[in-house]
Amino acid sequence: MRASKWVALLCVAGLAAGLTCVALYSLQSPYRGFEGDLFLQVPKGSGTRAIARQLADAGVVRYAWQFWLTRAIHPRTTLQAGEYRFDHAASVRDVFSRLGRGDVYYFSFTVPEGSNRFDIARLLESEGIMPGEDFLKASETLEGFLFPSTYRLSHSVTPEALCQMMTTQFHKEWNKLMPDPADMVKVVTLASLIEKETGVPVERPLVASVFQNRLRIGMPLDCDPTVIYAALLENRYRGAIHRSDLDSKHPYNTYQHAGLPPGPIANPGASSLAAALHPAETGLLYFVAKPGGDGHVFSSNLAAHDKAVRNYRHASQRKPERKAR
Numbered sequence: 001m002r003a004s005k006w007v008a009l010l011c012v013a014g015l016a017a018g019l020t021c022v023a024l025y026s027l028q029s030p031y032r033g034f035e036g037d038l039f040l041q042v043p044k045g046s047g048t049r050a051i052a053r054q055l056a057d058a059g060v061v062r063y064a065w066q067f068w069l070t071r072a073i074h075p076r077t078t079l080q081a082g083e084y085r086f087d088h089a090a091s092v093r094d095v096f097s098r099l100g101r102g103d104v105y106y107f108s109f110t111v112p113e114g115s116n117r118f119d120i121a122r123l124l125e126s127e128g129i130m131p132g133e134d135f136l137k138a139s140e141t142l143e144g145f146l147f148p149s150t151y152r153l154s155h156s157v158t159p160e161a162l163c164q165m166m167t168t169q170f171h172k173e174w175n176k177l178m179p180d181p182a183d184m185v186k187v188v189t190l191a192s193l194i195e196k197e198t199g200v201p202v203e204r205p206l207v208a209s210v211f212q213n214r215l216r217i218g219m220p221l222d223c224d225p226t227v228i229y230a231a232l233l234e235n236r237y238r239g240a241i242h243r244s245d246l247d248s249k250h251p252y253n254t255y256q257h258a259g260l261p262p263g264p265i266a267n268p269g270a271s272s273l274a275a276a277l278h279p280a281e282t283g284l285l286y287f288v289a290k291p292g293g294d295g296h297v298f299s300s301n302l303a304a305h306d307k308a309v310r311n312y313r314h315a316s317q318r319k320p321e322r323k324a325r
Contacts, residue, residue: 027070032089033059039105041156044081051079051099061092070096080104083154106152111166113148113269114195118232120146120267124162135159144188144264145170166267173270179277189260191268191276196225197287200295201271208279210287210298219285221254229265291315 040058042051052067061067070092071077077096082104086095109129111120117139121132138159139146146163147170153162179187194207214221224241230250231237237245246253252261268276286305287296291312299305 027066027092030089030091030094031060031062032086033062034086036087038086039083039155040086041083041154042079042081042099046079046081048079055095058086060086060090060095066092067096074100083156104154106154108150109153110150111146111148111267113272114192114199114266115146115148116229116232116266117143117146129153129155129157130159130162135162138163142167144185144192144267146267147173148267148269170267174273177270177274177277182277185263186260187273187276188268189264191272192264192266193221193223193225193260194275195268195272196266197223198296203295204272204275205278205280206282206284206298207287207296208275209282210284212279213283213285215259218258220256220258221260223254226252226254226261226265229261288312 038058038060040054040060042054046054048068048071049064052061052064052071055061055067056064074096077100079096079099080102082102083106084098084103085105090098109124109127111123115123117136120139121135124130124135125132142163146166149166149169151162151165151169174184190208190211193211194204197207198204211221211223213219227241227245227248228237230248230252231241231245233252234250246255249256251257252265254261282298283300284298286299286302286308288299288305288308289296289312292315297308297312299308
């Protein structure tokens with residue numbers, strides 16, 4: 001009788017050892033119970049039980065208990081919150097290791113220099129990141145301070161969080177320029193006009209000089225991009241400037257109001273900010289686009305400017321774009 005008990009115990013022990021081996025082996029076996037790419041958001045504060053259930057329900061692991069067992073083997077590992085991308089079969093150990101490393105998923109979102117809030121909203125919506133209207137609401141008072149750069153985002157990013165990233169980057173770039181005590185809003189406003197007027201970096205200090213000279217003598221800036229921005233704010237811009245736009249009394253229309261507009265009209269890059277802080281020292285008051293579109297012709301008097309305009313019209317055989325008239 002006593003021998004039979006020992007046999008039974010040995011059988012149970014053997015069975016337990018066999019099940020343990022099977023369980024441990026299952027932790028190393030790749031599994032995929034989902035189709036395509038799967039993005040899974042692990043919320044902050046999630047415990048092992050909740051994460052295991054989430055992974056099993058999504059088909060990342062076959063059984064939740066496999067994840068619990070892996071946790072028992074690695075009790076000191078800190079599982080990190082964030083968005084994870086799964087696109088192939090993986091073992092439970094591999095999945096656990098990724099969460100332990102914090103191998104979270106990010107994608108790149110690039111904001112070109114000179115983009116305004118409306119441009120950024122359209123980009124966000126076209127790339128399926130978030131509704132453009134939500135971003136416009138979150139960024140309503142931040143034009144000029146949404147620094148153009150490439151940002152690493154997750155699918156769970158909120159409009160407010162994105163705005164925070166962009167304004168934080170602006171302040172980093174601003175501090176790099178080590179500006180003397182200055183009115184930040186005025187500098188950024190001027191920089192936004194410079195950014196929109198030329199994409200040629202070496203011209204930016206010259207454009208800044210033209211605007212500064214005009215501001216000094218009280219001459220209107222006559223900056224087309226401000227007219228466009230005024231139309232955007234009133235939801236009436238249709239891709240071209242019309243006489244009604246130029247005649248508009250909107251505060252941002254620098255054809256109708258001398259001085260800088262009330263605020264930035266776009267989000268300038270570092271070189272435009274630098275140009276606004278350190279304009280070239282010139283007597284220039286005018287500029288017009290070159291016929292080839294590779295920059296501008298700058299003039300210090302109206303006669304020279306009118307000649308440059310006639311040359312532009314003759315070469316392009318169309319009406320010239322108004323540039324700081």
